[in-house]
Amino acid sequence: MxxxxxxxxxxxxxxxxxxxxxxxxxxxxxxxxxxxxxxxxxxxxxxxxxxxxxxxxIYSMTKVVTCAAALMLYEKGLFLLNDPLEEYLPEFKNPQVYRFNDFGVRSTSPASASIRIKDLFTMTSGLTYGGDNLETERLTRIMMEDAFTKDIRALSKALATIPLAFDPGTHWKYGTSHDVLAALIEVLSGESFGDFLKKQIFEPLGMNDTSxxxxxxxxxxxxxxxxxxxxxxxxxxxxxxxxxxxxxxxxxxxxxxxxxxxxxxxxxxxxxxxxxxxxxxxxxxxxxxxxxxxxxxxxxxxxxxxxxxxxxxxxxxxxxxxxxxxxxxxxxxxxxxxxxxxxxxxxxxxxxxxxxxxxxxxxxxxxxxxxxxxxxxxxxxxx
Known part of the structure; x- marks a missing residue:
């Protein structure tokens, strides 16, 4: 010491x-x-x-709390990590992906697989943060400009309209996956994300100043x-x-x-x-x-x-x-x-x-x- x-x-x-x-x-x-x-x-x-x-x-240290909260529901048998996300959040059914041909021409086509819930945890979903390098990033940046006016369920539905940066499970890309995981927590728990965290983690652990x-x-x-x-x-x-x-x-x-x-x-x-x-x-x-x-x-x-x-x-x-x-x-x-x-x-x-x-x-x-x-x-x- x-x-x-x-x-x-x-x-x-x-x-x-x-x-x-x-x-x-x-x-x-x-x-x-x-x-x-x-x-x-x-x-x-x-x-x-x-x-x-x-x-x-604490910004992205929130992610550790979100993932722990989701795993509490996993322990209750409410989902499995390899489950398709669309079974719980139907807005993610039939996701589209941006693709480029040999000449750099961009197009969209159906993803080769569904987003799994595990892909949200591991940042392998194809969702990104806002930016300017990829078309997915550009559209996400525009959508996120007023993100703080949306509740997390509305944000999830908006993100689902943007074609993914890659086929789910094929690459790693830091992005909004854990925000969608929060929407999943709301659907599975029947509570707002904040209320779930307060009742299941913050109050039991005496984290009285976390909100x-x-x-x-x-x-x-x-x-x-x-x-x-x-x-x-x-x-x-x-x-x-x-x-x-x-x-x-x-x-x-x-x-x-x-x-x-x-x-x-x-x-x-x-x-x-x-x-x-x-x-x-x-x-x-x-x-x-x-x-x-x-x-x-x-x-x-x-x-x-x-x-x-x-x-x-x-x-x-x-x-x-x-x-x-x-x-x-x-x-x-x-x-x-x-x-x-x-x-x-x-x-x-x-x-x-x-x-x-x-x-x-x-x-x-x-x-x-x-x-x-x-x-x-x-x-x-x-x-």
Whole structure:
């Protein structure tokens, strides 16, 4: 514990000097709090310091919660991973795919197979995020411009009208698959996605500050977002908070949650301990193992080639450590987790019963620099 303090504290302090306005980290192993510190500011202009109850936009760390929630319904026998998605969300029946001939001429034709529910978990559905490189991305970008005005069921139906980027199950592409998974949760549970998460995960685990919207009584605890210029100047970003306002119907399964470092640590601890924390079971040990198993084949692994994920495969909504030597990583095979757009990050290691949650609010996040160094220091400091 002392070694962790000696190594991690100067690292985090150094980042605040050059990067985010503030950052926080919590490390728990075998149920024991090993490290919890925060440095810098939640609001640089007001000199408001980060606190344990500071609320952060966790963006894609929402995906881990969404996938865990869907697996709770899997454990109840409400679906199987290889089931065609159209059996539950009929809007995805007979999907179309964009194709190109040898001369680069684009056309659409029926997909070679249905989207399986597993394809949503593993980002192999052919759904994408918005962008400009592919026609699927372009149409998704246009559709997502007002996504925060749609509930998750309406979003799913809108996404189903866009031809896929590839035949389901053939490639890996980061995208809106987990938003559609949230729509599946609504259909299977008969509840809104937010209500399901609140009743089945947040309330049982005592995650009282985790939600899709920021209430007035908690607004002063929301960490400010900053854009970082190339020369390190931090500029407040107030343009991305529409989805969090009271009255917004959008509950994104891919990126919508707000949380505190303490709340998310309880969720991470539960998974690190095989799905159970303080007598509250959200998943079985065997289902957590399935979640943290690589599900990608060779072509899909080749698609999943982000530099900071070298040595990792991809499981049911999470990166999964496969090859420590390939990634130059001193961690455990089977370690899993994910990161958020603004730099939040979770590491879950059932073998060591270790969980790490890191929070910051900065764009770009400097994720490829920060997260591997956090991992190296933490694993290098435990017995």
């Amino acid at each position: 002392k070694l962790l303090q000696e190594r991690l504290t100067p690292l985090l302090k150094g980042w605040v000097e050059k990067g985010p306005a503030g950052c926080a980290c919590i490390v728990v192993r075998n149920g024991q709090l090993m490290y919890q510190e925060s440095f810098g500011y939640a609001d640089l202009e007001k000199k408001t310091k980060l606190e344990p109850d500071t609320i952060y936009r 899709f919207r920021i209430s007035e009584d908690k607004r002063d605890r929301l960490c400010k977002m900053y854009n970082r210029s190339e020369d390190g100047v931090l500029i407040p970003n107030v343009s991305m908070d529409a989805p969090y306002q009271p009255g917004c119907n959008h509950e994104s399964g891919g990126s919508g949650l707000l949380s505190t470092i303490s709340d998310y640590s309880r969720f991470a601890q539960a998974l690190a301990k095989g799905g159970d924390l303080d007598g509250v079971r959200i998943l079985s040990r065997k289902t957590v193992q399935l979640m943290a198993t690589n599900h990608l084949g060779p072509q899909q692994l080749n698609d999943y080639n982000w530099p900071q994920q070298k040595g990792y495969g991809y499981g049911l909504g999470v990166r999964v450590m496969m090859n420590p030597a390939d990634g130059g990583i001193n961690g455990s095979p089977g370690e899993f987790g994910w990161a958020g757009l603004a730099g939040s990050w979770v590491l879950i290691d059932p073998q060591e019963q270790l969980s790490v949650v890191y929070m910051q609010q900065m764009l770009p996040s400097l994720e490829p620099y920060i997260h591997p160094r956090l991992r190296a220091v933490i694993y290098g400091s435990i017995e």
